[in-house]
Amino acid sequence: MDDVIKDLKGCRLCADRFAATATQHSPNPIVWFQPGARLLIASQAPGMRVHQANTPFWDQSGKRLRDWLGLDETAFYDRSRVAIVPMAFCFPGYNAAGSDLPPPPICARTWRGRVMAGLKDIKLTILIGGYAQKYHLEAPGNVTETVASWRDHGPGVIPLPHPSWRNTAWLKKNSWFERDLLPVLRARVKKVMNDTDNAA
Numbered sequence: 598m599d600d601v602i603k604d605l606k607g608c609r610l611c612a613d614r615f616a617a618t619a620t621q622h623s624p625n626p627i628v629w630f631q632p633g634a635r636l637l638i639a640s641q642a643p644g645m646r647v648h649q650a651n652t653p654f655w656d657q658s659g660k661r662l663r664d665w666l667g668l669d670e671t672a673f674y675d676r677s678r679v680a681i682v683p684m685a686f687c688f689p690g691y692n693a694a695g696s697d698l699p700p701p702p703i704c705a706r707t708w709r710g711r712v713m714a715g716l717k718d719i720k721l722t723i724l725i726g727g728y729a730q731k732y733h734l735e736a737p738g739n740v741t742e743t744v745a746s747w748r749d750h751g752p753g754v755i756p757l758p759h760p761s762w763r764n765t766a767w768l769k770k771n772s773w774f775e776r777d778l779l780p781v782l783r784a785r786v787k788k789v790m791n792d793t794d795n796a797a
């Protein structure tokens with residue numbers, strides 16, 4: 598795993614792609630995992646604030662996600678227990694409308710298999726957003742369908758919408774999410790974080 602982390606931190610595969618965006622930024626892979634982690638947060642891609650802070654979910658989305666998971670910052674950023682593995686490790690840039698671009702597919706193609714192979718102790722996988730759900734699930738629907746069917750994925754997987762403020766209207770419209778899913782999510786996360794032998 599040390600080799601993967603070292604190689605990943607040095608990755609510059611998307612340098613030309615990022616240089617062509619409005620922000621003209623350089624690759625900055627946000628690498629936040631180590632062997633032994635039990636909770637996998639499979640996310641989308643860093644935003645600009647995360648790119649600048651070098652810390653995953655160091656933004657408003659992270660605050661909401663930590664609330665959903667029932668974790669404080671100390672637990673959330675404890676790499677011995679939590680692996681945060683996005684579908685792209687670098688900030689992709691903005692589109693013309695000012696939204697984040699999608700994660701470059703080359704990132705998952707190049708890195709995801711190697712990273713996953715090193716995370717052998719994962720007991721609970723949180724799939725955030727459509728890109729991670731498409732990668733990790735066999736037959737995902739759209740995000741609403743996939744999250745609504747959260748009970749069908751077994752005790753080791755829970756799909757979530759992205760915790761972005763852009764999804765606040767979605768949360769209001771789908772009140773079952775906070776009422777039914779979040780209590781189960783928090784209970785499973787708590788168990789995995791506290792139980793080293795028989796998690797989830």
Ligand code: SF4
Pocket residue numbers: 605608609610611612624625626685686687701703704705707
């Ligand atoms: S997004 Fe992934 S493939 Fe592209 S430069 Fe960053 S680490 Fe490399």
